[in-house]
Amino acid sequence: MSTAKVDLFNQYFQIDETVDVNLKTIADHLVPIDNDALELRIPPLFKLANEVNALEQSALRPLRQLGDLAEELAQFLKAQSRKIDLIMAHILATEHQDEQKTQAHSFGGGGLILNDLADHSIGQQFCTKIFLHHEAAAVFCYTEVILKEPLTQGWQYTMAFSRIRPEDQELMVRASLHSQSRQLRKRRKNEQN
Template sequence: MSNEKSELFAEFFQIQESVNVVVESIESALVPTDADALERDIPPLFRLANEVNTLEQSALRPLRLLGETANELAHYLSLQSRKIDLILSHILMQESTDQPNERCQSYGGSGFTLRREQPMEVGQYVRCKLFLEQEAAAIYCYGEVIEVDTQDDGCLHKILFATIREQDQELLVRASLHAQTRQLKKRHEQQREN
């Protein structure tokens, strides 16, 4: 793996949490070269789901500043939005049933790790769909295999995002921080029980 790509992968925190992914090998010529080309390539349902998620974040923020009553309203609206997110997430998962669904080992703002029995080639480009169940969101992007580590139980691939929307990268960063918070709370609860 080139030093530069390794540094890019390490720029963002990786959370050890498994999420559903669909990874399809493609030719490098099929990777969009700019944000507009990526935007045209993203299936409408993925755009809709992420737009709903983004709108929720921006709409609830001002309500939280209005005081106690507004907090209750914000909580109620957040629950309603969560229901819509869950429905969209389920529909997105159904759209990818024709492709093998796998689970990544970790993810973050720069990429993810994926274990497979057979190795992919370093330098192989892939079309990626990541399904973040806890965030009820889905990411559509492109990546490049930058490292393959052969182990007893298969091959661990590091996949660096080659083309991803900025708002999707921010969503992955937020999701990894939320996952870390969940893991820390769970660990704290387990320590209290012991």
């Protein structure tokens, strides 16, 4: 496989954390040729979930400038938003039952790493749905197998994004950094006990 694709994948930080993924193998010609074509294929529910997430972020920023009184209001709004996020995450997770459901054990801005029993070739394209439960968001994109390593049972695949919206790739980067922060807090807590 092209070392350029591996190099591009490695430019992004990867975090070891499990995320739910739906995969559907597709032929190369079915990968959208540009972001406009990708936008047309993204299911409306995925767009809605990410818009809700973006609205929450932009709505809370002005409250931070109001001082201490706004803190309680911000906490209330975060709780309300979290309820909506949980409902959206559940609805998204139950969509598209016909696809292969699996879990990636590592993710980041360059793609995913996952184990699978199925034998896919390098270059195999997938229509991919990634469910980021901690972010209450989901990403609809296309991935390609760029590395394949044998395991005792099955294979470990490194899957790079072959087509992803820039805002979704940014979401993947943010999610990996948030995951690292959670892991660091957990480690500190364990060391203190």
